[in-house]
Amino acid sequence: MESSLDRLRALYAEHAPMLLRYLYRLTGRRDEAEDLLQETFVQALKGLDRLEAAASPRAWLFAIARHLGLNARQRRREMLPLDGQLAAPADNEPDARLERMREAIAALPEKQRDALQLRLGEGLTYEEIAVVLDIPVGTVRSRLHTAVRSLRELFNQE
Amino acid sequence: MDSTTLERLLMDRALGQLSPDTEALLAAWLAEHPAARTLGEEIELTVAAARNTLTAGPAIPVPSFPAAEIVRRAGRSWSMWRMAGKAASLAACVLLGIGLHALWNSEASPHAPHIEPLQLVENSAPAPLPPVAAPSPESGFWSANRLREQVRQRRPERGTRVIWDSPLSMPRLGDAT
Numbered sequence: 001m002e003s004s005l006d007r008l009r010a011l012y013a014e015h016a017p018m019l020l021r022y023l024y025r026l027t028g029r030r031d032e033a034e035d036l037l038q039e040t041f042v043q044a045l046k047g048l049d050r051l052e053a054a055a056s057p058r059a060w061l062f063a064i065a066r067h068l069g070l071n072a073r074q075r076r077r078e079m080l081p082l083d084g085q086l087a088a089p090a091d092n093e094p095d096a097r098l099e100r101m102r103e104a105i106a107a108l109p110e111k112q113r114d115a116l117q118l119r120l121g122e123g124l125t126y127e128e129i130a131v132v133l134d135i136p137v138g139t140v141r142s143r144l145h146t147a148v149r150s151l152r153e154l155f156n157q158e
Numbered sequence: 159m160d161s162t163t164l165e166r167l168l169m170d171r172a173l174g175q176l177s178p179d180t181e182a183l184l185a186a187w188l189a190e191h192p193a194a195r196t197l198g199e200e201i202e203l204t205v206a207a208a209r210n211t212l213t214a215g216p217a218i219p220v221p222s223f224p225a226a227e228i229v230r231r232a233g234r235s236w237s238m239w240r241m242a243g244k245a246a247s248l249a250a251c252v253l254l255g256i257g258l259h260a261l262w263n264s265e266a267s268p269h270a271p272h273i274e275p276l277q278l279v280e281n282s283a284p285a286p287l288p289p290v291a292a293p294s295p296e297s298g299f300w301s302a303n304r305l306r307e308q309v310r311q312r313r314p315e316r317g318t319r320v321i322w323d324s325p326l327s328m329p330r331l332g333d334a335t
Binding site for chain 2 (some may be wrong): 005007009012013016017020021024030033034037038039041042045046097098101102105116117119120121125126141145146147149151152155156
């Protein structure tokens with residue numbers, strides 16, 4: 001058990017910050033995100049051998065986190081305002097371009113936004129996103145390309 | 159290079175998913191095509207702005223590794239699974255019992271529809287077979303008997319042969335032996 005915990009601790013140190021941010025974006029609540037982060041590692045502990053044998057443990061952890069986050073959101077039966085998912089910049093000076101981009105991202109279909117968040121927000125590869133979303137890599141690429149095309153059109157409208 | 163392929167390559171490059179070799183080839187190609195380079199820069203700017211937006215927001219401090227809490231929750235979860243397993247076994251046993259009981263009742267129930275058993279009667283004398291018409295050689299055009307009869311009629315008599323002793327005398331039929 002102790003060795004399992006050590007292995008889990010290493011995974012936590014490496015991936016917890018990204019997972020927490022992702023869960024926060026999924027749920028919009030910090031306390032819930034922290035709780036789900038713990039639950040993610042509880043689930044990871046149960047399947048630790050399979051997790052470590054996976055091609056990308058990070059993708060596995062994100063898949064678990066996403067599943068838990070979506071379940072939690074569904075349990076609450078409330079739609080998060082998109083502003084909650086796409087937090088405003090930390091500084092108080094609103095950047096007009098970023099604001100416009102935020103609106104453009106919020107206008108994307110959820111599937112495309114999901115893929116975009118995982119690629120640009122969390123830095124997952126196409127292959128890892130395919131594992132998290134349980135879709136083929138080609139579909140990931142297609143969703144991302146469609147999203148970028150839409151953003152380019154919306155972003156450059158003036 | 160067609161525009162679809164070019165756009166796909168530019169997007170993969172902007173998203174950071176192009177292999178270094180392909181990226182080098184693309185850069186060399188773009189150096190000679192300013193219009194495509196402009197498109198590439200536009201896509202790069204869009205992706206960079208999207209990245210900034212998606213990573214913006216206050217940093218969330220990550221709690222230290224909650225080992226004890228994780229172990230406690232995992233243990234609770236495991237015991238819940240164990241209990242769920244036991245409950246499932248119990249439910250299966252109960253269902254099996256109910257099923258057997260229902261089966262037993264259906265056999266012994268007075269309300270069950272009564273079916274008269276079949277009565278088998280032993281009969282030593284064989285039942286007379288229906289009369290079969292005797293095969294007639296003329297019963298049909300393709301009748302084997304008819305054909306056999308025709309062949310028999312055409313065949314010459316076995317006991318006779320043609321005897322022609324001299325070319326000056328007429329041939330006659332005589333005994334074959």
